[in-house]
Structure formats: C-alpha cells, structure tokens
Amino acid sequence: MIHLSEVRYTYPKGGAEAIRGISLDVSMGETLFVLGHNGAGKSTMLRLFNGLLKPGSGTVTVDGTDTREVRPAQLSRTVGLVFQNPDAQLFRDRVSEEVSFGAENGSGDDDATERHERAMALLDLGSVADHNPYDLTLSWRKRVAIASVVAMGTPVLVLDEPTGGQDADGTRVLTDLISDTRRRGHGCVVVTHDVDLAFDCADRVVVLRDGKIHLEGSPMSVLGDPLLSRAGVEPSTMHQISAGIGLDPPARRVDDLEEYLAAAGG
Amino acid sequence: MSGAGLPESASLTASTFASFEEFTFTYDTASEPTLTGLTLGLRADQLTLISGPSGGGKSTLARVVAGFIPRPLGGSFEGTARVLGHDVESAPPHVLTESVGVVFDNPFDQLTAATSTAFDEVAYALENEGLPPDEIVARALEALESVGLAEMTGRHPRRLSGGQSQRLAIACALAQRKPILVLDDPTSQLDPTGREEVVSLVRTLRDAGTTVVLVAQDLGHWLEMADRLVILDEGRVTADGHPATLLTDPRLFDGTILVPRCVAVWADLRRRGIALGDTPPLTTDQLVSSVRNLGREREPTP
Amino acid sequence: MASRARRVVPQTDQHGHTGVVETDTATWSPARVAELYEIGNTWLHRAHPLTKLAAVLPLSVAGFAGDTVLVPAIILAAAVLTLVVSRLGIIALKSLRLMAPMTFALVVIHGIVRPYDSEPLVAWGPISVNAGGLALAGTTAARIAVFVIAVTAAMATVHPKIFATALIQRGVSHKLAYAYLAGAELIPEMRLRATQILEAQQSRGFDTKGSLPRRLRTLFALLKPLLVSSLIGVEMRTLALESRGFSLPGRRTAAVAVRERGRLLQRSLLLASIPLLVLAVIW
Numbered sequence: 001m002i003h004l005s006e007v008r009y010t011y012p013k014g015g016a017e018a019i020r021g022i023s024l025d026v027s028m029g030e031t032l033f034v035l036g037h038n039g040a041g042k043s044t045m046l047r048l049f050n051g052l053l054k055p056g057s058g059t060v061t062v063d064g065t066d067t068r069e070v071r072p073a074q075l076s077r078t079v080g081l082v083f084q085n086p087d088a089q090l091f092r093d094r095v096s097e098e099v100s101f102g103a104e105n106g107s108g109d110d111d112a113t114e115r116h117e118r119a120m121a122l123l124d125l126g127s128v129a130d131h132n133p134y135d136l137t138l139s140w141r142k143r144v145a146i147a148s149v150v151a152m153g154t155p156v157l158v159l160d161e162p163t164g165g166q167d168a169d170g171t172r173v174l175t176d177l178i179s180d181t182r183r184r185g186h187g188c189v190v191v192t193h194d195v196d197l198a199f200d201c202a203d204r205v206v207v208l209r210d211g212k213i214h215l216e217g218s219p220m221s222v223l224g225d226p227l228l229s230r231a232g233v234e235p236s237t238m239h240q241i242s243a244g245i246g247l248d249p250p251a252r253r254v255d256d257l258e259e260y261l262a263a264a265g266g
Numbered sequence: 267m268s269g270a271g272l273p274e275s276a277s278l279t280a281s282t283f284a285s286f287e288e289f290t291f292t293y294d295t296a297s298e299p300t301l302t303g304l305t306l307g308l309r310a311d312q313l314t315l316i317s318g319p320s321g322g323g324k325s326t327l328a329r330v331v332a333g334f335i336p337r338p339l340g341g342s343f344e345g346t347a348r349v350l351g352h353d354v355e356s357a358p359p360h361v362l363t364e365s366v367g368v369v370f371d372n373p374f375d376q377l378t379a380a381t382s383t384a385f386d387e388v389a390y391a392l393e394n395e396g397l398p399p400d401e402i403v404a405r406a407l408e409a410l411e412s413v414g415l416a417e418m419t420g421r422h423p424r425r426l427s428g429g430q431s432q433r434l435a436i437a438c439a440l441a442q443r444k445p446i447l448v449l450d451d452p453t454s455q456l457d458p459t460g461r462e463e464v465v466s467l468v469r470t471l472r473d474a475g476t477t478v479v480l481v482a483q484d485l486g487h488w489l490e491m492a493d494r495l496v497i498l499d500e501g502r503v504t505a506d507g508h509p510a511t512l513l514t515d516p517r518l519f520d521g522t523i524l525v526p527r528c529v530a531v532w533a534d535l536r537r538r539g540i541a542l543g544d545t546p547p548l549t550t551d552q553l554v555s556s557v558r559n560l561g562r563e564r565e566p567t568p
Numbered sequence: 569m570a571s572r573a574r575r576v577v578p579q580t581d582q583h584g585h586t587g588v589v590e591t592d593t594a595t596w597s598p599a600r601v602a603e604l605y606e607i608g609n610t611w612l613h614r615a616h617p618l619t620k621l622a623a624v625l626p627l628s629v630a631g632f633a634g635d636t637v638l639v640p641a642i643i644l645a646a647a648v649l650t651l652v653v654s655r656l657g658i659i660a661l662k663s664l665r666l667m668a669p670m671t672f673a674l675v676v677i678h679g680i681v682r683p684y685d686s687e688p689l690v691a692w693g694p695i696s697v698n699a700g701g702l703a704l705a706g707t708t709a710a711r712i713a714v715f716v717i718a719v720t721a722a723m724a725t726v727h728p729k730i731f732a733t734a735l736i737q738r739g740v741s742h743k744l745a746y747a748y749l750a751g752a753e754l755i756p757e758m759r760l761r762a763t764q765i766l767e768a769q770q771s772r773g774f775d776t777k778g779s780l781p782r783r784l785r786t787l788f789a790l791l792k793p794l795l796v797s798s799l800i801g802v803e804m805r806t807l808a809l810e811s812r813g814f815s816l817p818g819r820r821t822a823a824v825a826v827r828e829r830g831r832l833l834q835r836s837l838l839l840a841s842i843p844l845l846v847l848a849v850i851w
C-alpha cells in the first residue's frame with residue numbers, strides 16, 4: 001500500500017541527511033512497528049508516508065500514486081496519520097463532533113455514521129461523548145485525536161507514539177485498536193519506543209538507525225537481536241528473560257517459560 | 267527560602283510533611299470533585315510514587331503539594347490539607363512554592379520562555395529571590411553541574427533534548443535549594459535515552475535524601491527506588507504500601523495500574539503454580555535472577 | 569567606547585575545572601533565537617541599551633522638522649550610511665523591509681483619499697497618484713522609517729536579557745521585563761506550534777488549497793488548536809513561573825548586572841527632543 005524505494009531525505013535547512021536510502025513496503029493487513037532512538041529518522045519517515053515531506057531522491061508511492069504528485073490532504077484518504085500531540089488537531093467543542101469530523105472527511109467502505117460509531121466504540125469514548133475535549137486529561141485527548149482519524153476509515157493507519165502517557169485502560173484500548181485494524185485487513189504502522197508493545201502487537205518490526213534500516217523482521221527475531229543495542233533499543237522483556245536463563249529459542253509467551261520451568265523440574 | 271519554617275502542629279509527625287484529611291477538591295471549571303475524601307500522609311526523606319488511572323487525581327494531588335491549590339488554580343474544597351505545617355487554604359502566599367520544586371510532564375511548556383540559555387533559565391528563579399549576583403552564578407552553575415548539564419550552560423533551552431530539558435527544570439529547583447521535589451510524570455514525553463537520564467538523576471537525588479513525590483503512569487523504572495506506592499483512583503487512595511508488598515494484591519492487576527511487564531510475568535507464573543518468591547520482582551533483572559534460581563533448584567539432581 | 573556591560577559565562581578549562589569567565593556582553597552569543605537580535609561587537613552593541621533607546625526619541629522628533637521629505641530623508645540616509653559603515657547594513661535592510669508594505673499602503677491611501685488638484689501621474693481605477701499625494705506619502709513614510717530604523721538599531725544590538733536587566737535596574741517592573749523577553753521568544757515558539765498543527769490537520773484531510781469556504785474552514789481548524797494549545801502551555805508556564813518566584817515581592821537582582829552609566833547622556837538625549845519638537849512645530 002505504501003511503497004518506499006531508495007528514499008533519501010535532507011531537511012531544507014541543512015544538517016545531516018535524515019533518511020539515507022530506505023526501501024520499505026507497508027502491506028494491507030500488516031502491522032508494522034518502527035523503533036529507533038530520537039533522531040534515527042522515525043518522524044521523518046512518518047511524514048514521508050503521507051506526503052507531508054517529499055523524498056529528495058527515490059520514490060514514495062501510496063496506493064500506486066507518487067506522493068510528489070498530490071497534496072497531503074488528498075493522501076489522507078488513504079493514509080490516516082495521528083501525531084503524538086493531540087492538541088495540534090482538536091478543534092471541535094464536543095468529543096463526538098471531533099470524531100464525526102473525521103468520519104465525514106473519511107473514505108471507508110461503510111457510511112460516515114457507522115465509522116463514527118465504530119471509532120467511538122473502539123476508543124471507548126462513550127462516557128465522554130458530550131465532553132469538551134479540552135476538559136479531558138492529555139491521555140484522553142489523545143484517544144479522541146486517534147478516534148477522529150480512525151473514523152476516517154483509511155486503508156492504512158499510522159500512529160505516532162500512541163501509548164505514551166496512557167494508563168492501563170488506554171493501553172488496552174490501543175492494543176485492541178491495533179488488533180481490530182489487522183482483523184479488518186487494514187495496514188497499521190506504529191512508531192513507538194515501547195518495545196514490549198511491539199513484541200505483543202507487531203507482525204513485522206523495523207529498527208531505524210542514522211536514517212537507515214538497521215534491523216527488519218519478525219518481533220521474535222528482531223527484538224532479541226544482539227545488534228539491537230547499537231540502535232539504542234532495549235530487547236523486549238521476554239527476550240531479556242530468555243537471554244538471562246539461556247532459553248533458545250526465546251520465550252514467546254509465559255506458557256513457554258512455564259514449559260521451560262516444568263521441564264527443568266521434570 | 268522563606269523564614270517561615272515549620273509551625274508547631276499536633277497532627278504533624280516529624281517526618282510527615284504533607285497530610286490530607288477527608289480532603290475533597292473540585293476545580294472551578296469542573297462539576298465533579300477530582301479528589302474525594304482523600305486521607306493520606308506523605309513522609310519526608312522518602313520517594314513516594316503515586317499512580318493510578320488517568321483522571322484519578324494524581325496531578326491534582328501533586329498540585330496541592332506544590333502549592334498551586336487553591337491558588338492560583340481555583341476550586342472549592344472540604345476537609346483539610348496541610349503541607350509543611352501550613353493549611354493550604356490559609357498558607358501565606360509563596361511559602362509553599364518556595365519550598366517545593368515542581369517538574370511537569372511537558373519538557374518545553376514549563377520553560378520560562380524568557381531566557382536564551384540554560385544558565386539564564388536557572389538564574390531566573392534566583393534573580394526573582396533577589397540573591398546577590400555572585401551567589402546566583404555559583405548556585406546556578408552548581409545546580410547545572412549536579413544534573414549533568416555543565417556543558418550545556420550556554421545552550422538555548424529550546425535546543426535541549428527532552429531529557430536535558432527535564433533535568434534543567436530539576437536544576438532550577440535544586441538551585442533554589444528546595445527540600446521537596448514534586449515530579450508530575452516527568453518521563454512520559456521522553457524517549458528511552460531521556461527517560462534513563464531523568465530516572466538516574468532522580469535516583470541520585472533520592473539516595474541523597476531528597477524528599478520526592480513522583481506521579482507516574484508507567485511504573486517500570488521507578489518501582490525499584492520507590493519507598494512507597496500510592497494508588498489513586500477516582501480521587502481516593504485505593505492502595506498504599508511498599509511496592510513489593512502492594513504488587514502482590516491481585517486487585518491491582520485488573521486494569522487499575524499499568525503493571526510492569528516483569529511483575530505481570532511473575533504474577534502469571536504464580537497463578538500457574540510457579541512461585542518465584544513471595545514478593546514481585548521490581549526490575550526485569552530481578553525477575554531473570556529469580557527465574558534462573560528456580561530453574562537451577564529444579565535441575566534434576568543426579 | 570569600551571564595553572561595560574559584562575556577561576558571566578561559565579566555562580570549563582582543560583583540567584575539567586569549571587570556573588566563571590567574564591566576557592563581553594556584545595560578543596556573548598550562545599544562540600541566536602531572538603528574532604531581531606544581531607550578534608556583533610560594534611560600537612552600537614557596546615553602547616548602553618538605554619542610551620540607544622533614549623536616542624530614538626530625538627531622532628524621531630527631528631524627522632518631523634519641515635514639511636517636506638528633506639529632513640527625514642537626510643536623517644534616514646545618515647542612519648543607513650552609519651549602519652552600513654558600522655557593518656550593520658543588515659539592520660538597515662531589515663528596517664526597510666519592514667517599511668516596504670507600509671510605504672506602498674501610504675501611496676495607495678493618499679492616492680484614494682487625497683484627490684489633489686494637480687494632474688494624476690498614474691491612474692488605476694479609483695486610485696490616482698499625483699505629485700502632491702506622492703510627496704505627502706513619501707514624507708510620512710520617511711518619518712515613520714526614521715522611527716523604525718532607530719528602534720530596530722537600538723533593539724537589534726542588545727541581547728534581550730541585557731535590555732531587560734537594564735530596564736529592571738532603572739526600576740521598571742520585572743513583569744514588564746518578562747513580557748518583553750517572552751515577546752522576543754514568542755515568534756519561534758508560535759512557529760513551532762503552527763508547524764505541528766498544520767502537519768496534523770493536513771494529515772486528516774484539511775486542504776490548504778481549494779475553494780474559499782474550504783480554506784476558511786481549514787483556517788479555523790488551524791487557529792483554534794493554535795489558540796488552545798498556547799493556552800494550555802500558558803497554564804503550565806504560569807505554574808512553572810510561580811515555582812520560580814515570579815510573583816515574589818521584593819527587588820530583583822541579576823546574575824550579570826549591566827553597569828550603570830550614561831545617565832547624563834540619556835537625559836540629554838531626551839531633553840534634546842524638546843527644542844527639536846519646537847523646531848518641528850514652527851518649521
């Protein structure tokens with residue numbers, strides 16, 4: 001759905017090249033996680049996905065369209081992108097109005113009302129539907145911002161650091177959202193620092209380092225890779241435990257740990 | 267620092283610096299109270315970690331302790347809240363803000379936005395206190411050094427990374443020689459590098475005996491250094507105790523708090539009848555070593 | 569003129585020892601963020617900030633002498649020449665750039681509302697520009713330009729913090745000084761917020777192009793978050809300032825004081841405005 005080919009990008013104000021030759025595909029039905037420390041190129045890549053930035057060289061196509069040929073607003077019908085700061089986008093007086101704005105602007109298969117209701121339910125916003133978004137806490141405002149983009153029903157959903165500052169409930173809601181996106185056959189890209197979230201939810205993980213793809217593969221292979229630390233990313237908790245007890249292949253779930261301990265006991 | 271000191275108070279034990287009794291607080295702009303009948307005492311020389319669901323009252327509690335409630339953040343309340351011996355309602359102006367340093371979650375919005383170097387940012391508070399220039403310079407440099415920003419004195423505050431910016435905010439409080447530090451989710455908007463910088467600085471301060479009240483959603487990196495964990499939900503204390511004791515309570519696993527992965531794994535194994543000790547591991551390393559020990563114990567002996 | 573306003577900059581020597589080194593205010597330039605401030609160490613940078621400010625008044629008043637463009641044009645030319653010779657041509661350029669739209673507007677306005685008897689030089693619909701109108705517009709523009717260039721030169725050659733310190737030392741409220749400092753930082757800050765908002769709204773379908781109603785809707789979707797997110801920032805900042813003693817009563821000190829000097833010169837400059845004013849009125 002999104003296709004990057006040999007993409008390079010340098011910000012106009014100069015400085016080092018932010019993206020240094022990245023080729024990547026985001027497919028429908030796939031959940032892709034992007035990890036990497038600050039400055040590795042995550043936020044630049046995000047902006048290349050929906051044409052906010054156009055590649056300096058190489059090409060980015062969204063559903064076959066070269067992003068250089070259309071405006072970001074046009075691409076937003078295919079790629080729904082939510083930045084981490086909700087206050088950059090909320091502008092309606094009620095939560096449900098904010099979400100219906102996305103629904104009306106969207107392009108999904110079903111009608112706007114349906115998309116609105118589904119987004120409200122997915123982000124569990126029923127209890128605050130009539131509140132002013134700005135009367136809510138930051139983590140709730142973030143849920144509203146995400147809901148308004150989810151309501152657009154775009155084939156690809158891109159989330160920037162969605163779980164940052166979320167409580168237990170918010171984190172559960174967001175992991176459910178990611179599963180729902182996959183179930184619907186939509187593409188999902190999550191940019192995050194949360195390695196365990198990637199471990200739980202990703203189909204594929206890309207680790208960026210200095211504007212290049214440092215590692216790429218399944219969460220089980222990438223999130224325990226010895227080269228991970230070079231990109232400033234910690235291994236997942238399960239990989240840390242597995243490495244600590246010499247469990248190879250590493251435990252995927254607690255079941256595997258149980259099995260290991262039972263075997264040691266037996 | 268103000269010369270107000272600690273007035274005599276019967277209800278105040280020597281080591282309790284803040285106490286709430288049946289404290290209910292409603293913001294002027296809200297219809298429902300944010301804190302409801304809160305009863306809690308916070309001890310000095312400890313790191314108290316406060317967590318709980320979003321909207322549960324954590325930040326409001328932090329703001330009471332920091333001296334922002336009921337002024338300038340308006341609202342009505344019942345019950346009493348005493349901080350450093352002063353009733354927050356009748357405390358003389360500035361007495362609390364002069365003793366309690368505060369760091370918010372947003373690294374950039376809490377800058378004064380009126381300075382063009384890290385040095386000036388720290389000096390600003392001391393200039394407001396009317397300190398002599400020599401002392402301002404000495405204290406500001408000392409504070410910047412102690413948070414590891416000695417090399418950044420001339421850097422524009424907005425050009426600091428998130429972690430550096432949060433350390434700068436802590437430096438301001440240290441330069442003002444504030445004995446109490448209130449940190450309101452100081453790492454929630456940082457990347458792992460920034461978070462690690464702030465976590466290790468707070469650990470150093472706590473080890474040096476600074477009183478810290480720390481509000482955090484993600485407990486992972488704080489549990490190990492916390493002397494006490496308080497869970498606030500719907501404006502009330504729903505759990506209170508040492509993290510290692512508290513996190514054995516299954517009620518906390520129903521979505522009240524974000525249980526760190528190491529604790530969740532420990533609890534999950536425990537439910538399956540695999541006991542890795544009576545107290546949960548507070549770090550992944552602790553979990554690894556207890557799993558390793560158990561594996562060894564169970565190793566069939568020849 | 570030797571530099572007197574000094575700035576303390578903490579430095580670390582090769583032994584890792586951190587000490588305090590005094591450097592010249594004018595060359596102290598860690599980060600150029602304040603929009604107007606031009607780093608440098610010219611005589612104008614070294615002059616006391618309030619002397620520069622005081623000089624704005626007599627210069628501006630003098631610009632009103634005579635009823636032709638002659639006097640303000642001479643002052644303007646002298647100012648530009650002085651700046652260029654002092655290697656501060658950039659300041660002249662900035663002032664003139666500020667003036668350009670206003671000058672154009674003046675010419676147009678005088679063309680519309682002042683129908684003079686003389687034959688129009690250019691006529692474009694209802695707007696006709698004639699010699700009289702052009703002369704009046706030119707005179708007004710030159711007078712304003714004198715003021716603009718004087719203020720710009722005064723403010724662009726002093727670090728905002730030094731200027732604020734100088735004001736506080738003369739008894740100006742520290743709150744006013746804060747407003748000045750925060751104002752100097754406001755533009756880059758708002759630009760940062762505006763970029764974030766523009767990106768977020770474009771990402772969910774707001775188009776910067778299209779029909780007028782469409783663009784108006786986009787404008788609203790940009791302005792509302794800008795306003796509200798600024799207000800949220802302001803609330804946090806208010807508390808942070810409170811925590812840093814912003815509203816404490818009592819005198820303010822400064823980590824680096826601006827050495828008091830030039831009071832006589834500053835007073836003289838202000839007093840000189842009176843005869844100049846008289847001259848401007850009778851001439």
